[in-house]
Amino acid sequence: MSEREPESLKQTLFDTIEAERGRLKLIARDIWENPEVALQESESSERLQSALREEGFEVTAGVGGIETAFVARYGEGTPVVGTMGEFDALPGMSQQAKAEREPVEVNAPGHGCGHNLFGVGSLAAAIAIKRSIDRGDLSGSIVFFGTPAEEAGGGKMYMVRNGAFDDVDAVISWHPGWYNAPGKGSCLAVDAFDFTFQGETSHAAASPESGRSALDAVQLLNTGVEFMREHISDAARIHYVIHNGGSAANVVPGEASVEYLVRAPERVEVERISEWVCDIAAAAAQMSRTDLTATKTSGMYGVLPNHTLADAIRKNMEYADFPLDDEREKFAAELRETLGDVEDSLQYIPESEREAAREVAMFTRPINAPDEGQTGSYSTDSGDVSWNVPLGRFRAATWPVGTPAHSWQAVAAGRDLGTVGMEFAAKTIAATLADLLEDPELRQQARAEFEERSADHEYESPLPEGADPYKLVNR
Template sequence: MTKQQLFDDIEADEDWLTGLSTDIWENPEVALQEHDAAEALGDALREEGFSVEFGVAGIDTAFVARYGDEGPVVGTMGEFDALPGMSQAATAEPEPIEEGGPGHGCGHNLFGVGSLAGAIAVKRAIERGDVEGSVVYLGTPAEEVGAGKVYMIQDGAFDGLDAVVSWHPGWTNAPNKGSCLAVDTFSVRFEGESAHAAAAPEAGRSALDGVQLLGNGIEFMREHVADPVRIHYVVTDGGQAANVVPAEASMEVMVRAPDRAAVEAVSDRVRDAAEGAALMSGTEVDVTKTSGMYGVLPNHTLGDTILANMEAADFPLSEEQEAFAADLKETLGSPSYADVPADRRDEAAEAAMFTEPLDAPDEGTTGSYSTDSGDVSWTVPLGRFRAATWPAGTPAHSWQAVAAGKDLGTAGMLFAGKVVAGSLYDLLTENELLEEATAEFEERKGDREYESPLPADADPYELTDR
């Protein structure tokens, strides 16, 4: 068998794959509520002969699908949660389908189906006897609120995997060889005593004072943390009426840094500041960690394999899709093209879709984002890449990204499926490649063993309270 057979299988399935992606796009479900999307993906895998286990890590929409019972064991991941408030029609102008409703502003409808296409193509190769091994598809919910994969790792879902290849929608075709920021997220709740703010202020203890004091403490803390550290916060409950001393108030705090140890050190200081704010305001405070993630451990061996498969696979962009991409791009204003090398930025600026593969523009950098794929990368060798599903320069979490996700993005989704399939096939057929990827993983990890950033008894559904 040639690798082209994998690509041909995906092209032959274009109609039902794009139909599945469209169904998920038209029925966007936010984190931990992705019941229809998860069921649709799981059903498609069952029909292909995968064994599918739902309810992984106590999350209704987390699942693992397996085909094969021998090694090597390779895998891919699919996300499928939408973003709140991102509803948008597939038009080149802002046009919510449902005011305030959710939408796929990060392209996870494409992500979930593209990875599924790759897993099924490899499964068919195993079934035909063209290759030996096993393939696993991990349905990973709740990426947008962080840590869905962390819970799955805790539950052993990634145990026994030799390597994983995954992707994410974007506007370039390139393997990822960089890292990103580790993060901790906290829900901080103060409890005090309510009172009439004018008639009996002395009887009250303002929970909002606690929130404000913690915010001030974080502002003073910024001067005394390393430059890469980022601390964000927002007040999520500040009371209901100005003339009532708030008995309850809360905030969300995020701590980010390139190194997991630095995140934990600053997180400890935030907890101390919360205790101090409670002491000063005469209130009680509860600090609950709702999310925690590692930065990505890159794997250049897998990145090189991904690039080779990008160069071998066709990108099936139609004239109609390219025309819509051009219309969407006109709405972007002054987009940034910093994601491509400086000598390619003029080319990106002129293109509606920038589809030519690039060799990891992020190599040696630390991106200013966080993902629970970072935790996977510390558990098993992980290859990651971006595929062009949006017009050149389109930012994630934008209405343009939602609009592109229904039809335009399916070209990049099918391309991504081919790259996943080809890369997994290489891992199953080239023993040296898997050995090199594993050796690089062990070398980069060194003596730093992965420890879950979340408590063992953490409840995944606390994420929805954020």
């Protein structure tokens, strides 16, 4: 039972979500059973689109040049509020819904990040808001953003560049996890590069003097970057992988390529470091007498937090109940058992909450934002959304305490256990979107905070000219 009685509008939203529970769970399960990886998630995308079309939403697919990206809109005029749903799976993560490691199909994809729940939780909220608009309880417009390819470089930046978020007052979004809390933190901005060097092949023993090694250039670049690392901020992250280092040891490599990711808390810092890395690449080509093709392939912003929206989300979490039954709790306990020691994960939540979390399989009680003032060492394509519209984010408990994302336990929980947290998320989103539609002061406050936090930097799409998400996935 919820700790507080929600006002009647919110109760109506919750009733709608509960009335649709069976259908929503079925969609989440269908997507779980047919896991599709980034940019190939056509059936998952269609599953969500058709549910929205049935409700009367106007659906535009293929947004920003991505076939599986879509925008679904309902209502008339302002205010305009939105929510986002992801639905892509992870390669190789296939796992049955049981408490031991056993794939449905070896090496097949699986929903290791709970995106089957993510998409449907947000869908449920959008439908509830739509029905309240129909009843005349709310006025304005609701937009559902179907955001693909989160696991493979991101799709939201392309939708942002396409103007999809331009007329939206605020967006509320969530992500599966093992606790219920709003997010007040940020994360790292990122740039991605491909450096390809062209040299001359020759017999490495008989005539090395006629060769020019492209692999030497890659190694000089990597070595140069290792020396640079001391002179950039501790919070920055640079990592690389060699995609092509030549073909045989007795052939001087005529072509070699390396992929780089450059991350830092601030966009300007990423750009500064990226420029330095590109200079080192050019110098490596000079040193090795090879030719360089440097290509920026992608980029993202870090998340701009919005405490106004986080607080509104936190308040609504108290209204949304978390109806975990004995059977699911038992399965959660079995799954949790397989995780072993989860103390490292527990460090993420405030110390005052750890004892309570230690004692349960599912940590259902909402907690305050655990990440205020922190910059997480990850990047997300939600960053670009947050620089274009006030974005409220939270996590909902779909997995047992301490479950890491991208683990087989996360996949196992996503088929059924996680649908309880999904419903909690749907109610939290719906209630917060209703607040935003009803309360001009809340909208204004969220906007004012957004303006203040983004005042020092004008957003410019970090995507390079001609960026192609399909190329990144299929390389």
